Amino acid sequence: MFNQSIATFRYLPLALALSFGAAGQAGAAEAGRIVFVTGEVQLASKAAVLDSAVQEGDELSTGSQGYVYMKTVDGGFLILRPNSKARVIAYKVDADNPANTRVKLELLSGVARSISGQGVKLSRQNFRFNTPVAAIGVRGTDFIVSTDQLTTRIAVVSGGVVVSGFDGACGPEGGGPCEGRGSRELFAGQPGMLLQVDKGQNVPKLLNNPGASPDQAAPPRSDEPSGRVATPATTVPTVPGTAVNLDAKKDAINQLNKPPVAPVLPPVPPVVVAPEPKGPDVIWGRWERIANTPPDPAVVARLNNPAYDDGTVVGSYAIKRRLDSNLVLPAEGKVSFELAESEASLQRKGGDALQAKITDASLNVNFGTRSFNTSMLVYSPEGETRVRATGDVHSKGNLVNNSASNTTVQGYLTGAKADGAQFIFKTIDGQSWNAEGYTRWTTPTR
Numbered sequence: 001m002f003n004q005s006i007a008t009f010r011y012l013p014l015a016l017a018l019s020f021g022a023a024g025q026a027g028a029a030e031a032g033r034i035v036f037v038t039g040e041v042q043l044a045s046k047a048a049v050l051d052s053a054v055q056e057g058d059e060l061s062t063g064s065q066g067y068v069y070m071k072t073v074d075g076g077f078l079i080l081r082p083n084s085k086a087r088v089i090a091y092k093v094d095a096d097n098p099a100n101t102r103v104k105l106e107l108l109s110g111v112a113r114s115i116s117g118q119g120v121k122l123s124r125q126n127f128r129f130n131t132p133v134a135a136i137g138v139r140g141t142d143f144i145v146s147t148d149q150l151t152t153r154i155a156v157v158s159g160g161v162v163v164s165g166f167d168g169a170c171g172p173e174g175g176g177p178c179e180g181r182g183s184r185e186l187f188a189g190q191p192g193m194l195l196q197v198d199k200g201q202n203v204p205k206l207l208n209n210p211g212a213s214p215d216q217a218a219p220p221r222s223d224e225p226s227g228r229v230a231t232p233a234t235t236v237p238t239v240p241g242t243a244v245n246l247d248a249k250k251d252a253i254n255q256l257n258k259p260p261v262a263p264v265l266p267p268v269p270p271v272v273v274a275p276e277p278k279g280p281d282v283i284w285g286r287w288e289r290i291a292n293t294p295p296d297p298a299v300v301a302r303l304n305n306p307a308y309d310d311g312t313v314v315g316s317y318a319i320k321r322r323l324d325s326n327l328v329l330p331a332e333g334k335v336s337f338e339l340a341e342s343e344a345s346l347q348r349k350g351g352d353a354l355q356a357k358i359t360d361a362s363l364n365v366n367f368g369t370r371s372f373n374t375s376m377l378v379y380s381p382e383g384e385t386r387v388r389a390t391g392d393v394h395s396k397g398n399l400v401n402n403s404a405s406n407t408t409v410q411g412y413l414t415g416a417k418a419d420g421a422q423f424i425f426k427t428i429d430g431q432s433w434n435a436e437g438y439t440r441w442t443t444p445t446r
Contacts, residue, residue: 029055031091032072036223039066039082054088061085062110067221076117076141077225081218084110089130090175093119099126104175106130107147111218113157115225116141124313128175134197134204135170137162137177139185139313142226146214152197155213158310160187160410163195165202181429185408187312189398206403281414282422283308284319284438290345290353312410315426315436316345321412327397329418330367337363337421337441344378344437346385356380356435363421363441365393365413372399374409374423378435385433387425399423411439419443 034043034052040063041048044055054060054070062068062080070078074093080086085108094100101123105114107130116138120127129136131147139160146153154161162177162185164170170178177183184204186195192210210216283305286295311320339361346356361376370393378385389409391401397413399421411423420443426436 030073031056031058031088032070032076032078034068035071036067036069038068039063041066041068041080043068056088056091059085059087069225072117072119074117074119076120077113077115078105079113079115079220079224081111081113081220083218084112086110086112093117095119095122098123101126102175104128104130107145108132109148111144111146111214113142113144113214113220113224114138116159125176128177130172131197133165133199135164135166135172135174135178137179139187141310142188144214146217150199153207153212153214153217154186154195155193155215156186156188156190158188160185160312161195163197163204165197165204167202170202179428181406183428184403187400187410188310189394189396190400278324279305279307279322281325282319282321282412284317284422284424286316287313287318288316290316290436293355312424314408314410314424317424317426317436317438319411319422319424319438321414325397325412325414326416327413327418328416329370329393329395329397329413332368334367335365335418335443337365338444339363339376339439340442341440342437344435346378346380346383346433346435348383348433354380354382356384356437358437358439361439363439365418365421367393367418370394376439378433378437383433385427385431385435387427387435389425 031054033054034048034050037048037050042061043052044058048068060068060070060080062082062084064082066082068080072078072091078086087106087108089104089106090102092102101119103120103126114129120138121141124138127138131145131152132149134152136145136154139162141159142157143161144155144157154163162179162183164178164183166172167182182203184195184206186193186206192208194207194209194213195204196207197204288295308320308322311318339358342358344356344358345353347353356378358376358378363372363374365372371390372393373390375386375388378387387407389401389405389407391399391405391409393399393413397418399409399411399413401407401409406429407425407427409423409425411421414420414422421441422439424438427434
């Protein structure tokens with residue numbers, strides 16, 4: 001649904017998911033193939049060449065001038081930049097039953113970029129990316145990592161990540177994301193922000209330090225793949241490691257340059273076509289079953305609309321905003337919003353999720369300090385929990401919780417004058433219950 005690889009998140013249409021199932025199941029031992037290689041690159045102790053198969057258990061390494069792009073069996077990418085070493089521990093994709101998918105990658109040293117394929121998007125809970133000191137799970141699809149034996153730094157290109165140092169229940173032998181009081185999340189849309197994990201310090205640190213980004217440690221090539229979905233183009237596409245037939249290209253250009261033969265037709269009255277109505281400013285939905293309620297396929301398909309940004313995923317929910325949104329934030333003032341619509345669930349630790357409702361809710365925004373705070377009671381007949389969060393309002397109206405909150409909040413102020421808001425949320429390590437859901441807010445009527 002949301003890149004890479006928004007992009008193109010786990011809430012992809014069913015037809016798209018099925019399209020890669022056969023390949024993933026037929027070659028369970030093959031993780032992917034080399035689609036670009038330059039400089040000194042080793043694959044399982046041999047020189048890597050174009051179209052080499054990368055198997056589960058294989059190690060990839062690059063020299064001082066080496067770059068290698070591996071395209072995974074589910075359409076994602078693992079990219080290694082110079083002086084890097086990584087290992088594919090597991091890569092099994094089951095499109096028919098995503099719960100059986102298992103993907104585990106390890107960056108031993110250097111710089112790598114991971115762009116999630118369609119199998120990972122459908123089964124983020126079964127994806128793990130390890131470094132010597134950290135466990136990384138995905139909330140989105142595209143991130144870059146630099147590491148040595150003491151320090152790991154992570155930057156997010158699209159979507160988001162959840163990161164934890166190794167400690168207690170979160171060990172390098174595990175699979176899936178480590179989530180709890182010691183984990184931290186980072187989402188795209190926060191320029192210069194990084195998560196850093198140091199050996200022996202298990203809680204990641206949030207840094208605003210562009211100079212320490214993985215791109216500074218090993219810059220990308222100009223042809224590095226992107227997790228974003230490409231728009232149709234009239235130019236001839238090129239793929240790293242392939243060549244374009246120049247004669248065929250010239251023939252096509254010459255054919256296009258021939259003067260057209262205009263047929264003689266009777267005059268046709270002009271047809272007035274009404275402009276296609278624009279969709280809502282923000283769209284949201286659930287991409288997985290929760291509390292015995294399946295996701296709505298129409299909502300899942302709608303979240304792939306290219307008119308919207310990459311968006312973000314929190315728990316079982318996803319949210320996106322139109323790319324042409326014309327919101328302008330006020331320079332000062334405070335607004336208290338009223339809850340207009342909501343959907344939520346409660347989950348007891350170790351128990352099943354239950355449908356829930358929201359009451360006693362507030363959302364306050366301070367435009368002068370570009371900050372917000374929210375509070376709500378999420379309840380069901382079996383239990384309840386109070387949800388609280390504080391965070392920042394970014395220049396484009398994004399709402400993002402700060403690192404001090406035990407609740408993840410991701411969403412947007414809406415309307416041309418920021419007179420509405422929508423966000424998704426999930427509590428982390430609640431006392432007895434954890435809650436997640438969606439909320440829409442409006443300004444009070446006068």
